[in-house]
Amino acid sequence: MKTATDPRHRRRAKLVQHLFASSFHRQPNLLVRYIWQKLPLIDPIIAGAAPEWPLSKLNPVDLAILRLAVYELTIDKSAPFKVIIDEAVELAKEFGGEASPGFINGALGNIVSTYESQS
Numbered sequence: 603m604k605t606a607t608d609p610r611h612r613r614r615a616k617l618v619q620h621l622f623a624s625s626f627h628r629q630p631n632l633l634v635r636y637i638w639q640k641l642p643l644i645d646p647i648i649a650g651a652a653p654e655w656p657l658s659k660l661n662p663v664d665l666a667i668l669r670l671a672v673y674e675l676t677i678d679k680s681a682p683f684k685v686i687i688d689e690a691v692e693l694a695k696e697f698g699g700e701a702s703p704g705f706i707n708g709a710l711g712n713i714v715s716t717y718e719s720q721s
Contacts, residue, residue: 610689611689611692614670614689614693615693615696615697616633617633617634617637617670618663618666618667618670618693618697619666619697620633620634621634621637621638621666621669621670622662622663622666622697624638625662625665625666626662637669637670637673640673640677641669643676643677644669644672644673644676644677645657645669647672647676647713648660648665648668648669648672648709648713650712650713650716651709651710651712651713651716652705652708652709652712661698661699661702663694663697663698663699663702664694664698664699664702664705664706667690667693667694667697667698667702667706668690668706668709668710670690670693671686671687671689671690671706671710672710672713674686675710675713675714675717676713676717683714686710687707687710687711687714690706690707690710691703691706691707693706694706694707
């Protein structure tokens with residue numbers, strides 16, 4: 603399990619915080635601009651993974667976590683799927699609500715299974 607002092611975890615936590623804040627300002631913070639520019643690709647993937655939850659109805663923290671994870675899963679691709687999902691669930695435990703870890707895990711599981719079936 604990752605610790606709060608793990609530099610990769612701290613970096614991801616910082617990115618989630620900036621994605622969260624940027625969503626309220628409707629413009630990206632410089633730290634997350636590279637992710638923000640990919641939202642036209644990322645958001646439809648999230649919407650497809652959780653069709654019963656329109657993006658506008660998602661908890662903003664959950665949406666920020668999902669955006670980072672989907673970016674890492676589909677665009678960055680520098681970490682294994684399991685690591686990205688585990689890290690996203692840990693972030694959901696840290697920043698999200700009671701149901702956030704399960705929701706994040708389920709949505710990312712749907713995305714990974716979709717991508718694996720297309721390969």
